[in-house]
Amino acid sequence: MVQRLPLDAFFQRETTHPHKRYMVQPQVGGQIEELSWAQVGNQARRAAAWLRAQELEPGSRIAIISKNCAHWIIADLAIWMAGHVSVPLYPNLTAESVRQILEHSESVLAFIGKLDDWPAMSGGVPEGVPTVGLPLRPAGRFDSLWSDLQAFEPISDNPQPAADQLATIIYTSGTTGMPKGVMHTFANFGYTGSQAVELFDVGADDRVLSYLPLCHVAERMFVQMVSIYAGQSIFFAESLDTFVHDIRRARPTVFFGVPRIWGKFQMGVFSKMPPKKLDRLLKIPFLGRVMARKVLAGLGLDAVRYAMSGGAPVPDALVDWYQRLGLEILEVYGMTENCGYSHVGRPGSRKSGWIGQSNPGVxxxxxxQGEVQVRSGSVTQGYYKQPQLTAETITEDGFLCTGDKGEQDGDGYLRLTGRIKEIFKTSKGKYVAPAPIENRLAAHSEIEQVCVVGDGLPQPIALCVLSEAGRKELRESLQGSLVELLERINDSLDKHERLRALIVIDDVWAVENGFLTPTLKIKRAVIEGVYGPRFHEWMEYGTLVHWHDEI
Structure with a gap:
């Protein structure tokens, strides 16, 4: 089956319903800007004309450094229309990381948009790489402004890049070392966008809120590509402070979140109503349904048709809680190397502990060795400038080696049992996969983040960070439930997997202090580096659960 390529799909939207609302962008000062498909196309075509006038080599790499905003996508379209390759960067990188990626990709130009700390990043832009300030750009000096680009006459042709032409290089957020540049062609994006729209029956009446980084493959596919192929409207979040207002304004019909987001929503509800009280109310006939709708409306999720979670396993207890509110969360599995298109749960067919079945065409x-390997039209062409790593990751018959250990049942459901590289060996010579144990610990309503470690230790130990609500609880009252949780989990584990201790960390693990990747995954190497010197000491401490700041 021949798939339409992204620009062809966009040109069709531009022609079919030029005046339909496409993007809704909050502006500085509280105003809201709405852009139609025709307006987006016009701005992209003018920017493409300016790019053509720069007489760059065909296929030049052009960076986009910005938080999510309408002009992130418009700049991406303009880069493609001008015959070049987009290189998106996370908006909170250090100057050193910015320089690494721009130099490795050989980017010749950078679009600079909505950013929180541009002065801290700007030093990473190499000399000789011009910058273009997007409309929501930070303060500072830029070689050109978006208004300069808009002074050009729009291109009148509909460029049609080849299916195998490189569209983008996505640098993984990686938990260690230099990020890898994942190469995707227009065919990869076209295959994923077409299949995703068909799989979920998303259409032009749907709405989505864009808030996870667009430079990450999940948001790039779920928001940008699906909007082009399905015609859905995109609402952009203004900031973390306005997130609740933004989501209520959008009332999305499809919503994608990482487990931490779903957990934060739940914690927000619990901060206004104790879990036990809400639980009692939900059990009351009729009143329970009214209360559930009220909770979802308060979260801005009352119009959601499809709710999805990805990036990490989502605890069963959290999924069950949303199910009681009438919102079914479907777990998604994928990675940058296959456009996030691999497996997803189907409505009404969830199996506890299992992700779901493979997507069509996968x-x-x-x-x-127990590694999950997948093959489809979404699989990357390889890593930029790293042929050896590409050969190690993609088999001769085209399967992507995911690095995840897993198993399938007779119905094709997939269950992950850990990362091959994250499995550690205790000092007793036994191997332990941390992810399944972390999943069980994360079921506790007051635990927000958890990391199981044990390389070289006699037994594993777990480190956890409490939720905001958990931090407010008296330690004495919380101690009992954590001990009970740990004992219950240990009873279900093999002897060599049982946790010797649970350490409640007083620090905050965040992107800003280096404990989390931009996609909110924990950096195990950082956690082990910071707390590792105390692991043996904590092993010998007398109680099962203890607080980091007291020992």
């Missing part, structure tokens, strides 16, 4: 196999 071949799956489990290697002799």
């Amino acid at each position: 071949d799956v196999r489990i290697s002799e």
